Amino acid sequence: MARKKKPDPAQMSLLELSLKTAPCVPAIRQEVRDWAADGYKGATQTTRTLLNYWFRTDHRLPNGTKFQYYHFQRESIETLIYLYEVAQKRSHKDLIETYAQSPPGGQQLRLLQYDDYPRYCIKMATGSGKTKVIGLAVAWQYFNAVLEDASIYAKTSLIIAPNVIVFERLRTDFAGGRVFRTDPIIPPELELFWDMEFYMRGDSERASSEGALYLTNIQQLYERDDAGASDETEIMTAVLGPKPPAQTIRVESFDTRILARGGPVFVANDEAHHTHDEENEWSKTIRRLHQALLPPSQGGLRGVGIIQLDMSATPRYSKGSLFTWTIFDYPLKQAILDNVTKRPIKGIAKGIKEVPSDIASVRYQTYLTAGVERWREYRDQLAPLKRKPVLFVMMNSTKDADDVADYLRAKYPGEFAGDRLLVIHTDRKGEVSKRDVEAARKASQEIDFGKSPINCIVSVLMLREGWDVQSVTVVVGLRPYTSKANILPEQTIGRGLRLMFRGQPGAPTFRERVDVIGNKAFIEFVEQLERDEDIEFETVDLDKDRVVIETIFPDLDKIAYDIAMPMLSPILTRKRTLKEEIEALDVSQFKTPRLPKKEGDSAAQEFTYEGYDIITLEKLIEREYTIPQVQTSQEVISYYAKRITSDLKLPSQFAALVPKIKEFLQTQAFGEPVDLNDPMMIKAIAHPVAQHVTVKVFVAALREAVVEEQTPILEHAGRCLSTTEGFPWSRPTLAATKTVFNLVAADNEFEKAFALFLEKADDVVRFAKLPERFNFTIPYTDSAANLRYYEPDFVAVTEDGIHHLIETKGREDIDVKHKDLAAELWCENATILTGTEWVYRKVLQKGFEKLQPTDFEDLIALDPISFL
Secondary structure (H helix, E strand, O other), X not given: OOOOOOOOHHHHHHHHHXXXXXXXXXXXXXXXXXXXXXXXXXXXXXXXXXXXXXXXXXXXXXXXXXXXXXXXXXXXXHHHHHHHHHOOOOOHHHHHHHHOOOOHHHOOOOOXXXXXXXXXXXXXXXXXXXXXXXXXXXXXXXXXXXXXXOOOOOOEXXXXXXXXXXXXXXXXXXXXXXXXXXXXOOOHHHHXXXXXEEEEOOOOOOOOOOEEEEEEEHHHHOOOOXXXXXXXXXXXXXXXXXXXXXXOOOOOOHHHHHHHHOOOEEEEEOOOOOOOOOOOHHHHHHHHHXXXXXXXXXXXXXXXXXXXXXXXXXXXXXXXXXXXXEEEXXXXXXXXXXXXXXEEEEXXXXXXXXXXXXXXXXXXXXXXXXHHHHHHHHHHHXXXXXXOOEEEEEEOOHHHHHHHHHHHHHHOHHHHOHHHEEEEOOOOOXXXXXHHHHHHHHHHHHOOOOOOOOOEEEEOOOOOOOOXXXXXXXXXXXXXXXXXXXXXXXXXXXXXXXXXXXXXXXXXXXXXXXXEEEOHHHHHHHHHHHHHHOOOOEEEEXXXXXXXXXXXXXXXXXXXXXXXXXXXXXXXXXXXXXXXXXXXXXXXXXXXXXXXXXXXXXXXXXXXXXXXXXXXXXXXHOOOOOOOOXXXXXXXXXXXXXXXXXXXXXXXXXXXXXXXXXXXXXXXXXXXXXXXXXXXXXXXXXXXXXXXHHHHHHHHHHHHHHEEEOOOOEEEEEXXXXXXXXXXXXXXXXXXXXXXXXXXXXXXXXXXXXXXXHHHOOOEEEEEEOOHHHOOOEEEEOOOOOEEEEOOOEEEEEOOOOEEEEEXXXXXXXXXXXXXXXXXXXXXXHHHHHOXXXXXXXXXXXXXXXXXXXXXXXXXXXXXXXXX
């Protein structure tokens, strides 16, 4: 009997993905990854400029902090762009027919009843940055509308929130265009074209602008006549706003202002898990707007009026399956594994149990005590980091919540008395006062900023979307969860998942957690989430395992080992407007051979370029430069401009570039002024060699304009490492005496071993691992001329007074030589400007482990090649 072949793990993962996610996601994901790896073929030049700037350029925020988009944020916007712009799948029918896999068990796919405009859904776990993706999508649509095709891209965007709390959060990002100033969304070369106004609900129209973004909550787009029909509590309705109703009354002024601007309009629905109901007013309002935007000639037929994007962590139908128009899925399981969210930990203890009693504080006293003690542990551990944790307690009824709140205030007056504890529910009469509602809203906005006195929140409900509290570290659930609660497991736990400390994408250095303590019914609900996400949460014994947060900070008792890092002005800066650079080009200074006017003339006989005569060069480039039959010189010049911008990965700049190309051809290229309208000259400038030379000379001139080199100056004689703020750390550490920090924070075991070498080396006086929090970087340009920032690993001072900037490498990559050169130049400039000798050193892991040096002198005495 033949043995069964073991299944391939990769195939099993793909199968698992297809069973767990939406029907179109697996096939779309592979197609998009292949497209991105192939250089975004088929995308517009404007889109390629945006993608290159967003994801292939290093960024620093105005405060100097490093910024990088997460890989899933990148993949989600790439997916949206690919499907709309390249694959042009602009209907639900096209998506299903092209990508959908058959659901298991012979189930039928749920199709949209109304498939009149492009509609996509992106599923991203709570806390993973959906708002940032919306910002990127708005910019992509706007710039393509301005620079490419205004008939299929949107200059106008409408962002819709499901309730007031989400609206308030979104307003923080979008009011006044804040996110477009704080995040690296707009490439410097496109700033000239950015002309957007931002309107929050209640704002009146201002002076005309090229584009506009409108933000409102869905309730402002209609009035409700069925508020009493909601299955949510009154407090949830008051604080978060009710779900969309089934009937319409009116639409407020935003829609008429949007219609006045005309379409297309990009509509982004945040927390959009209600939009599967095509008959609720949310969906109907968008359909009416689409119909009104279509040109009359289309008579209501399909066209680009609305481009809709639904964003949600839980875009599920009532029976649990994902919306069929979901195109990207970043599940909670992966977010937890990537440390993008807190990791839920189930707290257990032998002594925790319910006591028979009708009084909630008596019945659940052991759970409350365990929660408070755990919260205290977090409070003490977070104090050095100047962060304050929040205890979140959920009860079953208003009566129980009041009783537990009174108990906590009386039992722990120093922590929870007065305004240190907030109760969110209806009052004792079952009514909600405006004062209480405003207190709840204020708490949701201020609790993470250190000024709020609140240490504990007691609630009779599980806050859903919009309650984005980062400071929750302990959740105590003491209410029975049933299907009547109408809350998904991820929505329940999601309120405690947002990170308190935001690290860098791809390399989080601290693993955060939220402790979940609860009665049997609540823990069963948590276990349902484990089954849904196919992940098993860790458990912790509350009696034995204490909260320990490793904190790295400058130890003032070791100030003698402090090191000052000179602050030099950047020697590389990115140009801000290409238009100004193009207009400043002096074509008379372009060094090129004289181009021939016709075949065989003296210029042709004397021509040499890059070591080739005209015949040889023509054969080399005949496939590269092909131009359709032209009638005018303007056609040739326009073609040149497209080639130049394509080679430089820059947007089309015809208004500035075309006159310069014309000036070059007219006055410089042929050695004398010529008439470009002469048929002979039209033929001459269309010649492949003329094209090659012209494009090459402009690309060379403009490539220098993208990034310029400046003479450095000493901005600060030395910023001391002892000024670094404390930060949490979950990676390897080393106790060392010759560093100003309490511990060496190593990124890996090799760095830890190298730090131990520096500690033991007799000729090393002091050293430090340069923490990311210190924000020391050296700008450089990579192999593709993108502006990047290099962060060295270590700094060390030897007994001869020399300061060493050290890079430890496990492997080399394509940009290492660019980083090395930038670091060497920085050391040379620092030496000249400070009078202290700085030297750059690179230590490769293989050579270091082979050498096993004991002194720094042994390390630098070797030829670097022996480290390869």
